[in-house]
Amino acid sequence: TMKNSVSLSAEEVKERLDKGEPYVIRVKIPRNEEIKFKDMIRGYVMVHSSNLDDKVLFKSDGMPTYHLANIVDDHLMNISHVIRGEEWLPSAPLHIYLYEAFGWEDSMPQFAHLPLLLKPDGNGKLSKRDGDRLGFPVFPLEWKDPQTNEVSSGYREKGYFPEAFINILSLLGWNPGTSQEVFSMEELIEAFSIERVGKAGAKYDPEKAKWFNQQYLRATSNTELAKMLKSDSSTANQVASFEADYLADVCGMMKERATFLTEIVSEGDYFFGVPTEFDEKTVNKKWKAESAALMNEWLVQLENISPFNAEAIEHAFKAFIETKSLGIGAVLPLFRLLVTGKGMGPSMFEIAALLGKSETVSRIKSGISKLG
Known part of the structure; x- marks a missing residue:
């Protein structure tokens, strides 16, 4: 059995103290009381005091335990709200009792115990x-x-994005009561309330998190994204020699296809250098014995386009495939393959216009000689 001032006589307690025996100080919980408090998420919570232990408040080295330090600290700092995970719910009745024992119940903070974050499968x-x-x-x-x-x-x-991350976190357990999912910081501040946080655990969906980031990426202006590419350590070196206007145009073409800023550069690497390899699947499926001759003919048409803009390139391309009695699918993938090395991407006419005539022509010639 535990030896303490409840089970020992006053004389024995004094004798042990005089001998300098180490001791702890506990809170003595009354046995027949109901400890009630209102949780902002869970409503009224009631616990019978007989279910609580006499917790240690001071350890034998004189240091206060978390339970005591937490209460005193929050009281002295005038903390208004204690918002924490539901794993702290079993400790709340003890904390409430300590506030009452100190006579601080009138200035006690409000409590809110948030639902747990659950694995993606729940x-x-x-x-x-x-x-x-x-x-x-x-x-x-x-x-x-x-x-x-x-x-x-x-x-x-x-x-x-920090804003996307906050948006993701806000919807873990909280429901705005509408179908809106993407919130600006101002909208979140306006809409959020602890009372609309649910009690049930919140499933974390990593794919949905990516979707949120994608929404923020798309909503960011091309100019702003270009600045980010220049300042982000993972992309700065690759884009260092390119003008801000050029980068903004690249962002405009790539942001609908990217989830993260870095993908604008990794997926759109052909905007920043000549492709060194060609998509194997497209080569196997589309590059035929007659493809080199066909692309050389298209090259002649390209060199005559002036002004070299997306509209003019598209117009010339349509006229070319009509003359050749070919469908878009027989020619456009070859054009894309030689200029970008890829099997898919944004509008080829816009890509060519942005790269410029001499770069586009040079890449087609180089690609033909490599693929043969």
């Missing part, structure tokens, strides 16, 4: 291991464990 609490296994971060920023030196990926480093 079975159990989301953990770092789930993120590692399924390939998504669980930390806002990249984090290195000082003990193991293990590095965990972060949303910032993965290329998520």
Whole structure:
């Protein structure tokens, strides 16, 4: 049995103290009381005091435990709201009792216990291991464990916009009561209320998180995206020698196809250099024995286009395939392959116009000689 001032006589307690025996100080919870409080999410919560332990408040070295320090600290700092995960719900009755024991119930903060974040399949609490296994971060920023030196990926480093990340977090457990999903920070501040947060655990959907980032990317102006490409450490070197206007045009073409800023450069690498390889699938499917001759004929047409803009290129292309009695699908993929190395992408006429006549012609000649 536990030896303490409840089970020992006053004399024995004094004797042990005089001997300098180490001791802890506990809270003595009354046995027949109902401890009630109102949670902003869960409504009224009532716990019978007989279900609570006499928790340690001061350890034997004189240091206060979390339970005591937390209450005193929040009181002295005039904390108005304690918003935390539902794993703290079992500790709340003790905290409420301590506020009352100190006579601080009138200035006690409001409590809100948020629902847990669940794995994408909804079975159990989301953990770092789930993120590692399924390939998504669980930390806002990249984090290195000082003990193991293990590095965990972060949303910032993965290329998520801060605003998109906040939007994602806001909808984990909270429901605006409308079908709106994308919110600006101002709209979130206006719409958000703790009372509309649900009690049930919130499933985390990594694919939906990417969708949110995509929405923010698309909504950002081309000029702003171009600035970001210049300043982002993962893209700055590749785009350093290109003008802001050129980059803005690239962003305009690529942002509908990208989820992350870096994909504008990785998927649109042909805007920043001559392709060194050609999409194997397209080569196997589309590049035939007569393709080189066909592309040489198209080259002649291209060289005569003036002014060299998307509209004029498209007009010339349509006239060319009509003359040759060929469908778009027989010629356009070859044009794209030689200029970009890819099997798909934005409008080929816009790409060619942005690269300019001499660069487009040069790439077609080079591609023909490589593919033969």
